[in-house]
Amino acid sequence: MSSDQHSDQPPESGAPWGEEESVTEPTSAVATHEGGDAPARRAEPEYTLVGGDWEELPDAVEDDLMVLNMGPQHPSTHGVLRMRLTLDGETVVDNEPIIGYLHTGIEKNVEFRPWVPGVTFVTRMDYLSPLFNELGYCLAVEKLLGVTDEVPERAQIIRVIMTELNRISSHMVWLATGGMELGSTTAMIFGFRERETVLDLFEQVTGLRMNHAYIRPGGVSQDVPEDFVERANTVVTEIPNRLQEFEDLLTENPIWIERLKGVGVLTAEQCLDLGVTGPPLRSAGIPYDVRVTDPYCGIETYDFDVITGEDGDAYARYLLRIEEARQSVRIIEQALERLQRTEGPVMLQDQKIAWPAQLALGPDGIGNAQEYISKIMGQSMESLIHHFKLVTEGFTVPAGQVYVPVESPRGELGYHVTSNGTNKPYRVKVRDPSFIHVGALPTATRGLLIADVIVAVASFDPVMGGVDR
Amino acid sequence: MSRDTNPNVTLGETAAMREGDLELERTLPDHLVAVRDRLVEAFGNVAEGDADGLEVLADRRELTVVTGPERLIELLAFCRDDPALQCELLSDLSGVHWLGGTHEASAQATTGWPTYTEQRTGRIEVNYLLTSISHGHRFRVRVNLDDEAPRLPTATGVYSVADFLEREVYDFFGVVFADHPNLQRILMPEDWEGHPHRKDYPLGGVEVEYKGATIPPPDERDY
Numbered sequence: 001m002s003s004d005q006h007s008d009q010p011p012e013s014g015a016p017w018g019e020e021e022s023v024t025e026p027t028s029a030v031a032t033h034e035g036g037d038a039p040a041r042r043a044e045p046e047y048t049l050v051g052g053d054w055e056e057l058p059d060a061v062e063d064d065l066m067v068l069n070m071g072p073q074h075p076s077t078h079g080v081l082r083m084r085l086t087l088d089g090e091t092v093v094d095n096e097p098i099i100g101y102l103h104t105g106i107e108k109n110v111e112f113r114p115w116v117p118g119v120t121f122v123t124r125m126d127y128l129s130p131l132f133n134e135l136g137y138c139l140a141v142e143k144l145l146g147v148t149d150e151v152p153e154r155a156q157i158i159r160v161i162m163t164e165l166n167r168i169s170s171h172m173v174w175l176a177t178g179g180m181e182l183g184s185t186t187a188m189i190f191g192f193r194e195r196e197t198v199l200d201l202f203e204q205v206t207g208l209r210m211n212h213a214y215i216r217p218g219g220v221s222q223d224v225p226e227d228f229v230e231r232a233n234t235v236v237t238e239i240p241n242r243l244q245e246f247e248d249l250l251t252e253n254p255i256w257i258e259r260l261k262g263v264g265v266l267t268a269e270q271c272l273d274l275g276v277t278g279p280p281l282r283s284a285g286i287p288y289d290v291r292v293t294d295p296y297c298g299i300e301t302y303d304f305d306v307i308t309g310e311d312g313d314a315y316a317r318y319l320l321r322i323e324e325a326r327q328s329v330r331i332i333e334q335a336l337e338r339l340q341r342t343e344g345p346v347m348l349q350d351q352k353i354a355w356p357a358q359l360a361l362g363p364d365g366i367g368n369a370q371e372y373i374s375k376i377m378g379q380s381m382e383s384l385i386h387h388f389k390l391v392t393e394g395f396t397v398p399a400g401q402v403y404v405p406v407e408s409p410r411g412e413l414g415y416h417v418t419s420n421g422t423n424k425p426y427r428v429k430v431r432d433p434s435f436i437h438v439g440a441l442p443t444a445t446r447g448l449l450i451a452d453v454i455v456a457v458a459s460f461d462p463v464m465g466g467v468d469r
Numbered sequence: 470m471s472r473d474t475n476p477n478v479t480l481g482e483t484a485a486m487r488e489g490d491l492e493l494e495r496t497l498p499d500h501l502v503a504v505r506d507r508l509v510e511a512f513g514n515v516a517e518g519d520a521d522g523l524e525v526l527a528d529r530r531e532l533t534v535v536t537g538p539e540r541l542i543e544l545l546a547f548c549r550d551d552p553a554l555q556c557e558l559l560s561d562l563s564g565v566h567w568l569g570g571t572h573e574a575s576a577q578a579t580t581g582w583p584t585y586t587e588q589r590t591g592r593i594e595v596n597y598l599l600t601s602i603s604h605g606h607r608f609r610v611r612v613n614l615d616d617e618a619p620r621l622p623t624a625t626g627v628y629s630v631a632d633f634l635e636r637e638v639y640d641f642f643g644v645v646f647a648d649h650p651n652l653q654r655i656l657m658p659e660d661w662e663g664h665p666h667r668k669d670y671p672l673g674g675v676e677v678e679y680k681g682a683t684i685p686p687p688d689e690r691d692y
Contacts, residue, residue, distance in 0.1 A: 100656040105672075108665055112672050112687040143529055272557040272602075275630030288602045402529050403561065403598055403609070416598065418565050427666075429563035431598075439633035468656055 065093060070453070072101045078177065078457055079464030081438065083445075090449050095442045099435075102468035110428045114394025115141055116355060118425055120213040122415075125430060126466030127210055128173050131166040132408040134215040135159060137428070139296055140404040140415040141217040144397050147348060154339070155219035155346040156297040161232065161335045162205070162214065163297075163406075164328040168239060169198035170409035171321045175246060178318075178458040182259055186249065194242045197235050204231065207366030218348030222359040222366075229336050236332050243322055251319070260315035264444045264456030267312055274440040278411025278433050280460055283320045284312030290407035302331045314459035353395050356387040394423045410434055410461055430469060434462040500606050501532045507553045508534055512544060532608040533596075538621050541597075541612055545627045548599050548610070556599035559624070560607070562634035564642040565594050566616060568668045591616035593642050597624070614644065616667070623649040641666035 071082040080101035086094040106125055110118045122137045123130040142148045172195040179187025199209045205224050206212035214221050250256045266276060268284040281288055289306045291299045307323045309316035348354045360369035376384040399421035405414040411433030420426040437460040444460070445453045497505065505525055513522025523544075524535035536544050548556045569591030597610040612621060623646040624631040635646045636655040643664040646652055654661060663670055674686025684690075 100654075100658070103656040105665065108672060109687070112690075146529075273629045275559055275628070275634075277558070286602065293602070293605055294607070400528050401533075401565075401596075401609075402531060403607070405560070412560065414561055414598070416561055416563055416596070427563075427565045429561070429565075431561040431563075435633065435637075436630060439630060443629075 068450075070450075072098075078181070078462055079467075081457070081462065081464055081467070083441070083453070083457075085450065085453065087450070092445050092448050092450065092453060095445045095453070097438045097441050099438060099464070099467050102464045104469070106469050107428055107430065110425055112424065114392075114423050115397060115425060116217060116394055118428065119216060120211070122428070122430070123211050123213055124465065125469050126408065126410070126413070126432060126434065126463045128170045128463050128465075129166050129408050129410070129413075130210055130212055131163050131215060132406055132413055133430075134213065135163055135296070136404060136406045136408075136413050136415040136430075137417070138215050138217045139406065140402050140417040140428075141397065143402045143404055144400055144417060144419050145217070145353065145395075146398070147218065147350065147353065150348055150350065151219055152345050152347070152349075153298075154223075154342045154344045157335050157339045157342060158220050158224060158346060159215055159297045160299055160302070161332055161339065162202075162220075164331045164335070165198050165201060165232075165235075167328045167409045168325045169195045169202075171325045172198070174321060174409075174458075174461045175318075178455075178461070179250075181454050181458050182256075184250075184256070187246070190242070190246060190249070194239065197238065201228075201232055201235055204228065207361075216347070216355050218350070218354050219346045221347075221355065223346045224339075225361065229340055232332070232336055236329050236336070239329055240326060243325055246322060251322075256318075257315065259452075259455055260318060260459070261313060262311075263314045263448065263452045264459045265311070265313045266440065266444050270443060271312070271440075274443060275436045276411070276440050276460075277436070278408070279317050279320050279324070280312070280437065280440075281411070282307060283309035283316035285310055290405045290412050294405055296404075296406055299331070302334050304328075304331050314455050317459045351386070356383075356390050396421060396423045397425075405431075408433060410437070410463065410466070430466075432466040432469065434460075434464070434466040435469075438462050438467050495527050496530070497527045497532055498530055500604070501527075501530075501608060504554060504606055504608055505532055505534075507551065508544075508548075511547060511551070512536070512540065526611075533611050534608065535611045535613065538612055538614065541610070542622050542624060542627060544610060545597065545599075545624055549627055553604075554599075554601060555603045556601045558600040558602065559597060559628035559630050559634070560600045561596070561598035562624070562631060562638060563596055563598075564638045564644060564666065565596070566642060566667045567592050567594070569616065593619050593644060595621060595638060595642075595644060619644040620647060621645070622647050625649060640664070643667070 066087045068085045068087055069082060070085055072080040082098040082101070084096040084098060085092050086096075104124075106121050110121050113121070118141075119134050119137060122133045125133050139148070142151060172191045174191075176188045176191025176195070179185075179191065202212065203209050205228060206214040206221075266274070266280060266284060268281070268286050270276075271281045271284050271286070277288060285308050287306045287308050290296075291304075292306055304327045307320050307327065309320050358369040358372035359366055360371075362370075376387050397419045399419050401416070401418045403414055403416045405412045407413075412431065413433055414431030416427075416429040416431060417425060418427040418429075441457060441460070445456045448456060505527075508523060509517075509525065513519030515522045515524045521537060521540065526533040526535065534544075545559075548554045567589070569589055571586050572589055593614045593616050595612045595614065597612075598607065599610060600607045614621065619642070621644055623635060625635065625646075625648075632650065633655065635644075635649055636651070636653060638644050639646060639649075639652055640654040640657050641664055653659065657665065672686070672688040674688065676686060677684045
């Protein structure tokens with residue numbers, strides 16, 4: 001057998017292992033190199049070991065720049081973001097963000113499914129504000145179909161409530177992760193605790209804590225449960241108290257101020273040139289909010305303020321986000337009141353577009369409503385055919401191209417959707433604010449210390465799911 | 470997959486806007502009419518006989534102006550600097566690939582009438598979405614390029630945000646932006662071959678089998 005032959009080899013070759021090792025000692029190795037035509041060995045550098053200040057070292061060291069890769073597997077880069085930092089000592093000379101580690105081809109995948117399943121894809125992009133992704137996509141589809149005005153009032157109110165709740169939960173995660181990146185575990189625990197109250201509401205309404213696929217072209221997938229208003233009111237009255245807790249903990253905290261003030265500054269002009277929108281732009285003093293400039297879902301009829309800051313640094317963005325969460329609470333309170341007064345459907349009445357399936361909350365979570373199933377399976381063949389055609393083939397959308405922005409917690413989230421008149425999107429391009437903000441990081445971090453880079457990145461709140469799509 | 474069998478690009482049943490909607494959608498709101506008039510005044514209009522002028526499109530109450538690659542940067546700089554337009558933000562820059570080859574122009578399977586086909590050249594349209602915060606308007610500047618070796622001048626000199634956005638269009642569509650400071654792939658790996666958002670680039674995937682029945686991968690399904 002061949003294995004036996006191999007095991008016989010070493011003894012036959014003669015010399016035991018110990019002897020061979022002694023032959024290849026360093027000195028003799030050098031001797032053989034000199035004898036052959038191999039390249040000559042480099043001269044050993046000489047070190048003189050003395051102490052001294054950095055400034056007094058020879059000039060050769062002064063010009064040395066070091067390249068440091070921060071990420072992608074780094075707990076404080078806010079996700080799988082890699083930054084190639086060029087450092088002079090500890091000061092950042094240049095910063096090149098390298099992205100794509102979370103690229104999943106969502107935009108391409110959407111092109112191969114009917115229009116409605118597209119919602120389940122886009123909700124997975126920016127996973128901290130899934131409802132904004134759904135809303136932007138659905139508004140774009142509705143605009144292409146020309147049915148924007150036919151979406152029922154009740155559906156519009158529910159959309160406003162859900163997205164503004166989502167803004168609060170997203171800002172809470174920002175505080176949590178941003179705080180943790182600075183070592184403030186209290187902020188982390190507080191932030192995730194507040195977010196949990198909102199996620200419980202989402203779970204009650206949509207059946208899921210994330211990736212809801214709740215907002216659909218033409219409305220929302222189902223009405224809210226009966227006790228929703230009551231539960232939402234409890235959450236919404238509690239949130240301002242919790243926000244006050246944050247302010248008590250952080251706003252006057254000397255460490256928090258020391259770390260955040262003057263870090264990651266972008267002036268208004270820089271923001272506009274770099275395409276930066278949302279909290280970073282508003283913290284630099286420009287009151288640009290898509291809810292005001294391009295209102296959606298009747299949000300212009302609610303009473304709220306667009307918050308602006310002055311300094312354009314990380315601290316201004318912190319104050320602004322806290323205040324924005326308060327404004328969201330104001331909107332939700334008004335919307336909950338309207339919801340109680342508004343009856344009616346939550347989906348478009350056009351049966352050629354409206355999703356046919358009816359959902360209901362069962363003992364094992366949200367699923368198909370039993371009544372609806374018995375109707376299509378037992379009583380009405382036409383309903384079954386209609387259901388089958390609309391669920392598998394979907395509806396066709398007239399050819400055209402639209403751009404619809406919504407104000408996501410991170411900035412202007414735009415859906416640039418092209419249709420060629422078939423039952424599938426021809427191209428869905430997402431203008432994700434996180435992507436644009438990562439492009440602005442070199443400008444915002446130049447000249448900072450490494451420790452401040454973490455603060456600067458956190459203050460933009462990029463979500464890598466949205467950056468890489 | 471060959472270009473002709475890609476179900477994603479066949480123009481099958483085409484939906485029409487409902488009656489009455491279409492006319493309304495083709496009209497522009499007043500503030501965009503002012504933008505259109507300002508642009509046409511400065512750059513000319515193809516419809517009025519200016520050979521290198523703009524082509525003006527209106528759809529869904531959105532304004533699109535189509536220009537050639539030669540005057541693109543001039544136009545973008547004009548939109549940014551002109552006091553009546555003042556587009557401070559380049560909101561978005563993206564591409565759409567339209568395949569060349571034979572396409573069905575109209576088909577009536579049930580009547581037995583002949584199928585009409587038309588020949589098209591492949592093109593990539595690049596859309597620049599400009600936003601003015603001061604005046605509150607938004608419109609699109611479009612450039613149509615041949616999909617063989619598409620090339621455009623870079624807009625990074627006018628808007629810095631174009632740096633990342635142009636890299637994405639290069640990565641996904643293969644449009645080369647001349648003089649771009651760092652034209653590399655951005656989302657795909659550096660050594661990736663092909664440009665994934667072109668329509669002749671397959672999605673890929675495998676058949677899924679369950680209890681003897683199979684479902685083809687998404688880009689081979691016939692619905």
